[in-house]
Amino acid sequence: MMPPAPNLMRTVVRLRNKIERTDDALMALLVRRVELARQVGRAKERAGLPMLDPAREARVVRWAAARARELGIPQESVRALFWGIIAMCRNEQVRETRADQRAPARRSAKRAAPNA
16 A cells, blocks of 8 residues: 555544544533533522433434434434533532532531631
């Protein structure tokens, strides 16, 4: 097998660099989505709403699959990806809610502790 022509290798490297920049943009969007999910979780907690909303989660996944179909990308892969993203965000909501619930106890314990 002959090695690829240098100009083809440059093309591959250039395209891989574009993929890396796209991956970085995806990561930034995931960070944004997680932060928004945390805010939703705090708002749901203040409103006394349940943390889990299976109907909403299913609607989001159905929307993503339909959008994938419109854009010509694999629906099942997008469906699986969105279920994973939703699970990550839900876990962050629950984790943050638990941390917020423990915070008042820690603050009370600090106030009650004698100064050394």
